[in-house]
Amino acid sequence: MQEAGSPRDGVDLHAHWFGRDLQVADRMQDDRWPTLTVDSSDHGRLMLGSTPFRDVRSSLWDVETRLADLDAAGVRHQVISPVPVTLATWADRDRAIEYARACSASVSAAVAASGGRLLGLGAVPLPHVRESVDALQGLMTGTRPMLGVEISSRIGALELDDPLLLPFFEAAESLGALVMVHPGDGGSGTVRRGGQPYDFGLGMLTDTALAAAALVFGGVLDRFPRLRVVLAHGCGGFAWSYPRMRLGANVFQGIDAGRLDELVRRLWVDSLVLDPEHLRLLVHRFGEDRVVLGTDHPFFPAVTQQARAFLSEAEQSGALRRGAAHRVFSSNGAVLTGLGAVAS
Template identity: 30%
Template sequence: MSFQSQALSRIDVHAHYYSARYVDLIESEGCNCGACVKRDPRGPIVDVGPLHAGPLRPHFFDLDLRIAAMDEQRVSAQFLSLTQPMVYWAEPSLARRLSAVFNDDLVTAHERYPNRLFGLAMLPVHHAGEALGEIERIAKAPGIRGVYMGTCIGDMELSDPSLFPVYEALEAASLPIFLHPLKVIGMEDRLKQFFLSNLLGNPFDTAVAAAHLIFGGVLDRFPKLDFVLPHAGGALPFLIGRLQHGWTVRPELAHMEKGPETYLGRFYYDTVAHSDDALAYLIQQVGPQRVLLGSDYCFDMGYERPVEVVEKQAQLSAAEQEAIFSTNAARLLNL
């Protein structure tokens, strides 16, 4: 479809969705892989080891409630994505079926609201053969414009060569990768209390994932593959100077021809910073052309008024503001 500025003037690229069929499949077949679904009056609760989701309230499932919330937020379109527990805990066949069920439900959501809802597909990337088959199946599916991936894949970092065939296929298909924290550092020990696994673990895990993509040569090896970092890049924009200094003095980074600072502009970033000053700093660091509107719908850690967050950035021109609202996403996601 062609991009129409009036129809898609506020594009939210960070919005979470669970499909009932995905949860049902975990409930019926996931127990052999350690998954458990509890039916709570407030909504289903999904647990897979340390990964926990729920109670998942109706807004995660009900498309009509979602559209009403989008109207209230002044959001024209959302890109729907899964979050934990994703599928990396499942054996290959089940992981592929969980991905396919969720991706098919993304297509259904798009077909119901073709100008409002689009999808970021789930892939069983811990089994490259299954992932490649799913990429081939969904690459041209209606409404699918990118894929979603954890900041780590089980115990595998994003620089692991076993992921390279997946990256190659996504680059060839022009499907950008949106990252999201999943099994974050310290979530089972030092960050277990006080919701620190989210408050601190999420932004630092994003920085770790980005560092692996930089230092592991992924961005150089796949120059046309785009990566989007959640939560305004997490800790990365604030620690890039430390990474840069490390590159100048540490033998572990001697293989790098260019310093980490040169890669900061290779990523896209959403606006979920939870600080006007932090968002302003991000925009200053990477430029408004690399920033995308996001809400983290519909978690309590998300924005209820994502558009207003950008409108408060008084330093932005009208064109720069519009780039963050829609133009950047339209270009990246082929709208």
């Protein structure tokens, strides 16, 4: 909980939304599409067809409850994005377009109802690239523009450096869209051992690391120098794996290590690493100005409530330098989102 008298100045870049208005899956006749079942004023279930996917709290669909959560955690602004399971990279063109449009509309409605507290990332129907470019144009230039878009760490069978995806990243750069990269399949199929805790604990981190590697080693960041990308979960295992990948790229491909370091420090990553000591490496790898608050709200309530204390603990232990906790909790996110100085 927020301590009495502490400022409400946090800027949370990693949070999800699934509104009660997102009902198009009911008519799509495919059990892979998620739907929301509300059981009471404070409890619901995300469903895949008739199969329960996840128990959820009302903060997932209710703006008022969400803002109360943010007040308790000292968070002033939150960037909301679709629940990752809605990033249906397997879907056919027409259904993918319809569902992505509905996800974005739900996020936009929540932003509009929040009194300026919520900011939005929409959805696009990747891997249908031309349609995704059109959708991104609409998200960024419509009557209620969004900050950008959330995409999966892999697009079906495509890694993020696949040439087919280049027009999408070109559009994101030219439109100034923020691209949030998040595992879309819960880590399944990424490591050799599936199920839990392996998908959640290793698969999602590996999936995100592979996405970052595609952006850095696959030439995407080189090709689009103004592209803004933030990766969930502290960029997964990438911060730990990068030195070995850098050595391999230098030895076997002749890629300049210094240039790779420059590209890595263009990425933004969130603070959702669950151990304060891990923040030390994030700052070392990406830069103190590139780590932003991430909570995965509302799925792990304690993470949101303890976000400020988590960063303060890292500062007190020396994992973060003095003053860095505030930068991660507030200032860096304000810069990335264009909020400027955040009022308490």
